[in-house]
Amino acid sequence: MSTPEERLAELGLSVPEVVPPVAAYQPTARTGTLVYTAGQLPMRDGALVAAGKLGGGVSEEQGYEAARQCALNALAAIKAEIGELSLVRRVVKVVVFVASEPDFTAQPKVANGASELLGEVFGEAGKHARSAVGVSVLPLDAAVEVELIVEV
Structure with a gap:
């Protein structure tokens, strides 16, 4: 069976460098068998x-791709914490924040960008609980922010 990194390569992706924090926090926190990521922005x-905002200047497709990039950045933070992604036993929880205009209600479709990537990378172990939340603004005016909790 291939590793998560090999599955990423099959998708034409690789684990990026960890995005440096934009404030006073660390990219991950580990307690017991759980690794929590800080909120990851769609930085590349x-x-x-x-x-910007979904339902404003950002399309659903752009939001989906942003959520995918956020998840990839979260995987980078996890890999930096544990050494290799094959040590992830399962993705437990995904929280997706979507900067939204008041009438935008497709946050779950945007969040699928993160969820579907995790499924492609981890298979059954990538199935998770999830929240998709509309918010008025995110740091740096990002359209999407994603947090992960994984079991290792």
Whole structure:
């Protein structure tokens, strides 16, 4: 069976460098067998891949891709904490924050960007509980932010 990193490569992706914190926190916190990530923004090569609000200037498709990038960044933080992604026993919980205009209600569709990536990378172990929450604004005007909890 292939490793999570090999499955990412099959998707044309790789684990990026850990995005440096933008405030006073660390990228992960580990307690027992659980690793919690800080909220990950859709940063790629030092820039946001989507800024603004869903239902405003950001399309559902852009939000989906932003959530996918956030999840990839969360995997980078987890890998830095534990050494290799094959040590992840399962993804327990995903929380997706979506900067939204008041009438935008497709937060779950945006959150699928993160959830589907985790399923592709971890298979059955990628199935998780999830919350998809609409918020008025996120740090740096990011369109999406994702947190993960994984068991190792």
